[in-house]
Amino acid sequence: MLDLQDMSALERRLSQRAPSMRLTRHASMADYTTLRLGGPADLMAEPADEAQLRVALESAADMGVPVTLMGRGSNLLVLDGGIRGLVIRLCGVMNSVEVDGCILRTGAGALLSSAALAAAEKGLAGLAFAGGIPGTVGGGIYMNAGAYGGELGQATERVEGLTMAGEPFAYTAEEMAFSHRRTRLMEENAVVTRVTFRLAEGDREAILAEMADLKRRRAEKQPLQQPSAGSTFKRPANGYASALIDQCGLKGLRVGGAQVSEKHAGFLVNLGGTAADFLQLMAQVQRAVYDRTGIWLEPEVRIVGEDAPALGV
Numbered sequence: 001m002l003d004l005q006d007m008s009a010l011e012r013r014l015s016q017r018a019p020s021m022r023l024t025r026h027a028s029m030a031d032y033t034t035l036r037l038g039g040p041a042d043l044m045a046e047p048a049d050e051a052q053l054r055v056a057l058e059s060a061a062d063m064g065v066p067v068t069l070m071g072r073g074s075n076l077l078v079l080d081g082g083i084r085g086l087v088i089r090l091c092g093v094m095n096s097v098e099v100d101g102c103i104l105r106t107g108a109g110a111l112l113s114s115a116a117l118a119a120a121e122k123g124l125a126g127l128a129f130a131g132g133i134p135g136t137v138g139g140g141i142y143m144n145a146g147a148y149g150g151e152l153g154q155a156t157e158r159v160e161g162l163t164m165a166g167e168p169f170a171y172t173a174e175e176m177a178f179s180h181r182r183t184r185l186m187e188e189n190a191v192v193t194r195v196t197f198r199l200a201e202g203d204r205e206a207i208l209a210e211m212a213d214l215k216r217r218r219a220e221k222q223p224l225q226q227p228s229a230g231s232t233f234k235r236p237a238n239g240y241a242s243a244l245i246d247q248c249g250l251k252g253l254r255v256g257g258a259q260v261s262e263k264h265a266g267f268l269v270n271l272g273g274t275a276a277d278f279l280q281l282m283a284q285v286q287r288a289v290y291d292r293t294g295i296w297l298e299p300e301v302r303i304v305g306e307d308a309p310a311l312g313v
């Protein structure tokens with residue numbers, strides 16, 4: 001267990017060095033994730049700019065406080081015991097979106113929907129697929145988010161950021177090593193601050209119509225009215241996770257308040273449960289699919305934080 005005195009010391013230091021940075025003690029992660037689950041983070045910082053982000057990273061590194069990074073929280077399963085140390089949240093901050101010819105530059109905290117819409121409004125093609133992905137540009141770049149045949153890596157020219165020690169870096173698309181839902185950042189644990197996309201001239205009305213069509217298709221297939229983190233499992237080498245789960249008759253399977261969506265078997269939805277319910281349901285789905293098909297489903301959601309301590313009597 002982290003010493004809470006340390007967090008007070010870190011909070012004081014951050015308030016002194018970046019007085020306008022938003023800090024929240026014991027931030028309930030259920031309020032900051034689309035799954036609406038998870039215990040409190042010891043301290044959450046929402047830096048307004050790169051200078052504040054650097055202060056947060058350097059101070060935490062100096063004081064030996066672990067850092068967890070998040071964007072919109074749309075791919076996170078935070079455990080019931082919450083997150084020890086400092087959570088840095090880049091969502092709705094560092095969120096500029098600028099178009100210059102065929103180049104779109106965004107801050108990491110911009111929503112993918114805002115970036116995709118800004119491109120479409122200027123008649124730029126290449127990001128329409130991302131309009132319905134409910135995360136930030138930073139969170140999307142981290143794992144090369146994609147949908148309907150498109151992936152962010154295909155449109156990316158340059159990714160800038162800071163290492164966990166606060167040192168700047170810049171990668172070309174090639175250096176990012178984008179592959180299916182993977183990038184080098186998943187090994188390096190660095191913070192994306194800005195992304196440059198190179199798009200193609202297109203027809204504004206046609207791009208907006210494509211985005212509206214994809215939005216309609218999502219609403220038809222996905223349980224968008226219920227809290228979820230999107231697809232819970234990665235696409236296996238052969239087939240789709242949702243089809244395998246459906247074939248095994250697992251739609252509607254429930255553990256506590258966690259359920260395999262009745263509408264889309266790839267989504268696990270929160271009907272008022274705990275992270276522990278989700279972990280159990282995920283394990284049941286993995287086992288059942290493996291027993292029937294021999295395919296082991298790997299989680300796509302990022303599981304962070306720690307289990308709630310067992311209550312002693």
Ligand SMILES: Cc1cc2nc3c(=O)[nH]c(=O)nc-3n(C[C@H](O)[C@H](O)[C@H](O)COP(=O)(O)OP(=O)(O)OC[C@H]3O[C@@H](n4cnc5c(N)ncnc54)[C@H](O)[C@@H]3O)c2cc1C
Nearest residue numbers: 069071072073074075135136138139140145146147192230
């Ligand atoms: C209804 C629904 C539909 C979805 N549909 C899709 C889909 O079609 N395609 C798809 O790919 N995903 C989909 N998702 C999942 C999710 O939206 C994406 O994975 C998204 O890219 C996550 O972004 P985020 O900002 O929410 O990141 P978070 O969930 O906050 O974080 C995810 C990971 O990214 C890291 N991260 C966040 N910000 C940064 C940063 N600035 N620098 C470095 N690392 C960072 C975090 O540390 C964490 O490991 C869906 C989710 C939901 C709820």
